[in-house]
Amino acid sequence: MKSSTLQRQVMHFFIPLGFAVFILAKLIHSHIWVPRKIQLHFRKQGIEGPEHRPIVGNSLDIRDLSARALSKPMLLSHDILSRVVPFYHTTSALYGKNFLFWFGNKPRLAVYDKDIIKDALLNTNGAIERTKVNPSAKVLLGDGLIALAGGEKWALHRRMANQAFKSNWGWIPEIVASTDQMLEKWETERGGKEEFELEVSKEVHLLTADILSRTAFGSSFEEGKQIFENQEKLMALTSLAFRSIYIPGFRFLPTRKNLERWRLEKKVHESIRRLMEMNGKREENSRNLLSLMMSTYKNQDGKEERLRPDEVIDECKTFYVAGKETSGNFMSWALLCLAMHPEWQIKAREEVTRVLKNNKAPTAEDLNELKTIMLITNETLRLYPPIVMLTRETTRDIRLGKIDVLAGTELFLSQIAVHRDPEIWGSDANDFNPSRFNEPKKHLASSFPFGLGPRFCVGQSLALVEAKVGLAMIIKNYSFEVSPTYVHAPMHLMTLRPQYGVQLRFRKIPS
Numbered sequence: 001m002k003s004s005t006l007q008r009q010v011m012h013f014f015i016p017l018g019f020a021v022f023i024l025a026k027l028i029h030s031h032i033w034v035p036r037k038i039q040l041h042f043r044k045q046g047i048e049g050p051e052h053r054p055i056v057g058n059s060l061d062i063r064d065l066s067a068r069a070l071s072k073p074m075l076l077s078h079d080i081l082s083r084v085v086p087f088y089h090t091t092s093a094l095y096g097k098n099f100l101f102w103f104g105n106k107p108r109l110a111v112y113d114k115d116i117i118k119d120a121l122l123n124t125n126g127a128i129e130r131t132k133v134n135p136s137a138k139v140l141l142g143d144g145l146i147a148l149a150g151g152e153k154w155a156l157h158r159r160m161a162n163q164a165f166k167s168n169w170g171w172i173p174e175i176v177a178s179t180d181q182m183l184e185k186w187e188t189e190r191g192g193k194e195e196f197e198l199e200v201s202k203e204v205h206l207l208t209a210d211i212l213s214r215t216a217f218g219s220s221f222e223e224g225k226q227i228f229e230n231q232e233k234l235m236a237l238t239s240l241a242f243r244s245i246y247i248p249g250f251r252f253l254p255t256r257k258n259l260e261r262w263r264l265e266k267k268v269h270e271s272i273r274r275l276m277e278m279n280g281k282r283e284e285n286s287r288n289l290l291s292l293m294m295s296t297y298k299n300q301d302g303k304e305e306r307l308r309p310d311e312v313i314d315e316c317k318t319f320y321v322a323g324k325e326t327s328g329n330f331m332s333w334a335l336l337c338l339a340m341h342p343e344w345q346i347k348a349r350e351e352v353t354r355v356l357k358n359n360k361a362p363t364a365e366d367l368n369e370l371k372t373i374m375l376i377t378n379e380t381l382r383l384y385p386p387i388v389m390l391t392r393e394t395t396r397d398i399r400l401g402k403i404d405v406l407a408g409t410e411l412f413l414s415q416i417a418v419h420r421d422p423e424i425w426g427s428d429a430n431d432f433n434p435s436r437f438n439e440p441k442k443h444l445a446s447s448f449p450f451g452l453g454p455r456f457c458v459g460q461s462l463a464l465v466e467a468k469v470g471l472a473m474i475i476k477n478y479s480f481e482v483s484p485t486y487v488h489a490p491m492h493l494m495t496l497r498p499q500y501g502v503q504l505r506f507r508k509i510p511s
């Protein structure tokens with residue numbers, strides 16, 4: 001054989017082999033060597049956790065435990081952690097309040113300690129940022145507040161949103177109108193019968209969607225509803241993507257689902273742009289979210305700031321995603337808790353009947369008087385926080401409490417676990433007892449359903465106002481109990497939701 005042919009054959013053999021060895025070495029380094037080092041770093045500080053598995057980390061355990069928990073319902077009790085967050089529940093029982101686990105080769109630190117949670121959420125020196133959202137959610141959220149990790153762009157969007165949400169007391173008439181419409185539908189459903197059954201979760205989700213359309217788009221809320229219907233379809237498609245393994249670049253392929261996502265995104269975008277043009281032409285001084293987000297704002301230095309049209313569109317989309325499911329689930333759980341605890345339903349009804357005399361619609365002053373309703377909403381949000389965990393990522397090494405956390409660690413700050421910590425809430429932490437909120441708050445992070453620090457929920461007051469109005473108007477008109485058809489099955493899928501809805505039996509209260 002000629003030496004040049006031999007040389008070529010050797011090259012053909014060694015180049016791919018060298019490449020394969022290089023890839024293998026890289027994989028071993030990032031999926032075995034680095035995780036071992038990180039594990040050791042935390043172990044030295046007393047932070048243990050389940051063994052890291054190359055490539056998959058602990059994601060298969062999380063998936064399997066979750067599937068097993070969701071396959072059967074539970075007894076009617078508020079002790080729901082083993083069903084809602086089975087992996088975290090079993091793992092923290094083994095390794096303690098803070099533990100290390102893995103998503104592929106990405107280290108995740110689960111934190112149940114209230115002091116560390118407080119420090120992480122209040123951190124403003126740039127060492128901790130909001131975890132980047134799954135790229136598949138881009139069609140849904142654009143570059144809105146939730147998707148922005150931080151920085152000047154987020155700060156500007158946040159200033160504009162804070163300004164816009166200051167109007168929430170002014171939205172009470174819209175919220176009352178939406179609730180009235182829902183109750184009229186219920187009366188038709190009742191059809192003169194003494195008792196009737198409803199799946200209320202579906203009802204209150206429609207209600208929160210309607211309220212958001214009215215607050216976001218004012219007099220154009222009927223067009224707004226169509227926008228949000230498309231956004232709803234996008235949400236369903238996106239949650240499908242969340243459940244499958246993320247393959248980089250896959251979202252750009254023209255698959256059937258991706259084509260549908262792009263079509264819906266374009267439709268939502270165009271419809272909001274049309275409404276923006278109409279809003280721009282209107283003389284009236286509108287106080288809907290869309291016009292408020294379109295207006296200019298004077299910052300601390302007296303400089304005028306405004307968002308570009310595309311940015312306003314992304315925020316409108318974000319408000320719907322952030323505000324609809326959370327508020328709908330919040331109201332569903334509040335109604336279930338009241339049905340399970342009739343003594344609190346009676347107390348709340350006495351208060352509402354006293355405050356809303358002569359069938360008058362609630363006003364801002366009335367809502368301030370509804371102290372029992374406030375206690376009930378606080379207790380519901382403690383036991384059933386719609387967002388069960390907040391996630392952050394460290395951008396550099398940082399000390400949190402007594403733990404040295406490495407850069408690139410994801411923090412899983414568990415609201416739902418802190419909210420039931422017997423050290424904070426006592427041995428009856430799993431009981432529904434709204435009176436505990438008569439006591440002053442024991443710790444900033446003892447209950448934080450709307451988050452803490454610079455990223456806390458921008459729609460908090462709107463969510464509380466709509467829940468107070470909605471609950472007050474329902475309680476005033478109906479008494480209700482848990483239906484025998486109800487199956488208690490709280491589940492975590494982006495938000496904390498009832499897997500099979502909430503079936504309640506209603507009785508009309510004569511006016």
Ligand code: HEM
Nearest residue numbers: 145319322323326327330387449450451455457458459463
């Ligand atoms: C009961 C109802 C709600 C709950 C429990 C809730 C909960 C939360 C939580 C925990 C956060 C902080 C997330 C983090 O720190 O990573 C948050 C952020 C946010 N919420 Fe809500 N939310 C609710 C309703 C709403 C409503 C009605 C809207 C708007 C219409 C809204 C809009 C937002 C936005 C835009 C953010 C991102 C803020 C930022 O990053 O600067 N939320 N929400």
